[in-house]
Amino acid sequence: MTTSFDTEHGAGVTASAPAPALAARTRGLRKVYRSTVAVDQVDLDVPEGAVLGMLGPNGSGKTTTIRMLLGLVRPTEGEVELLGRRMPDNAQHALPDVGALVEGPGFHPFLSGRENLRRLAAAEPRLSTSDIPKAVEDALERVGLGIAAHRRYKGYSLGMKQRLGLAGALLVPRRMVVLDEPTNGLDPAGTREIRTIIGELHAEGVTVLVSSHLLAEVEATCTHVAVLHDGTVVAQGELDELLESGSPGLVVSTPDGDKALQALQSNRIPGKLTPEGVRADLTATSAPQVVEALVHAGVAVHEVKRERTGLEDLFARLTQRDAEGDRLSEVDEVKA
Numbered sequence: 001m002t003t004s005f006d007t008e009h010g011a012g013v014t015a016s017a018p019a020p021a022l023a024a025r026t027r028g029l030r031k032v033y034r035s036t037v038a039v040d041q042v043d044l045d046v047p048e049g050a051v052l053g054m055l056g057p058n059g060s061g062k063t064t065t066i067r068m069l070l071g072l073v074r075p076t077e078g079e080v081e082l083l084g085r086r087m088p089d090n091a092q093h094a095l096p097d098v099g100a101l102v103e104g105p106g107f108h109p110f111l112s113g114r115e116n117l118r119r120l121a122a123a124e125p126r127l128s129t130s131d132i133p134k135a136v137e138d139a140l141e142r143v144g145l146g147i148a149a150h151r152r153y154k155g156y157s158l159g160m161k162q163r164l165g166l167a168g169a170l171l172v173p174r175r176m177v178v179l180d181e182p183t184n185g186l187d188p189a190g191t192r193e194i195r196t197i198i199g200e201l202h203a204e205g206v207t208v209l210v211s212s213h214l215l216a217e218v219e220a221t222c223t224h225v226a227v228l229h230d231g232t233v234v235a236q237g238e239l240d241e242l243l244e245s246g247s248p249g250l251v252v253s254t255p256d257g258d259k260a261l262q263a264l265q266s267n268r269i270p271g272k273l274t275p276e277g278v279r280a281d282l283t284a285t286s287a288p289q290v291v292e293a294l295v296h297a298g299v300a301v302h303e304v305k306r307e308r309t310g311l312e313d314l315f316a317r318l319t320q321r322d323a324e325g326d327r328l329s330e331v332d333e334v335k336a
């Protein structure tokens with residue numbers, strides 16, 4: 001896929017297949033803090049309507065990337081486009097459509113959650129004064145903070161602070177919501193609620209960018225993933241494709257296991273018997289070729305599925321510090 005940077009409209013120009021519309025993207029993004037390279041050569045694509053999970057070890061550059069996307073930090077080099085607008089110069093046009101929960105939202109410690117949210121709501125260009133009370137109550141309810149809304153922010157637990165930050169992001173309908181570690185400090189019930197809210201936003205067509213350390217959460221909630229390591233993106237794309245790319249195996253359910261294995265062998269496809277049928281190795285062949293070989297041999301194929309690795313395996317392999325060569329070859333595979 002070839003892309004170009006169209007600052008006015010945000011649409012990628014392709015020579016061949018049409019590019020997916022992108023809610024956010026970066027090209028050659030780099031941020032250097034004195035001697036620390038926090039982010040380097042990051043080309044991130046966040047497709048419209050996706051729930052993209054940004055994963056990476058501590059210090060891999062997730063927060064810095066998010067802050068540059070939102071115009072909170074100016075890149076040392078590179079370009080950022082958010083909802084078709086160049087950032088940070090067009091922040092005032094892009095940001096009203098973007099709800100964000102980033103580290104350390106500036107809430108006032110001696111005001112209640114509700115009062116803090118009202119102050120935030122007053123600064124929302126899309127909210128009229130008369131709509132503020134309802135918008136605030138709706139957002140508090142949505143994040144499960146209704147009962148504690150009268151209490152001072154100062155006395156909130158970390159999880160309650162996270163919920164209030166999330167309420168601020170959801171004060172008005174958004175085209176995109178950016179959540180930096182939203183489950184930080186939340187108990188399992190709170191984590192489940194965040195998952196539900198992300199699911200609701202996705203169903204409404206809102207693009208969600210969420211950074212997380214919780215791989216299981218990302219696997220359960222995200223359609224897309226970007227893995228960062230040492231400030232660079234080592235893999236990105238659809239979650240299913242990334243998971244499948246790590247395991248070149250096809251699991252075939254069939255009552256004719258022996259016949260299937262024979263068919264694989266006569267087509268020089270490595271395979272083995274499994275309880276449900278056979279597993280064909282896809283290192284040197286494709287899934288359609290396996291199916292064709294089996295069907296041609298008269299094997300009753302009931303079900304075919306690619307083997308998937310867990311996100312945890314994929315993440316470990318991509319971010320392994322002592323396996324640079326392996327990591328790079330896998331990235332090529334993933335991007336191919």
Ligand SMILES: Nc1ncnc2c1ncn2[C@@H]1O[C@H](COP(=O)(O)OP(=O)(O)OP(=O)(O)O)[C@@H](O)[C@H]1O
Binds near residue numbers: 036038056060061
């Ligand atoms: N304001 C800053 N000044 C100096 N160095 C910074 C600053 N912000 C980030 N860094 C450094 O940049 C690197 C990337 O940090 P960043 O917070 O973006 O990573 P992260 O992936 O979000 O980490 P975590 O998962 O721990 O939140 C780290 O080495 C960090 O110490």
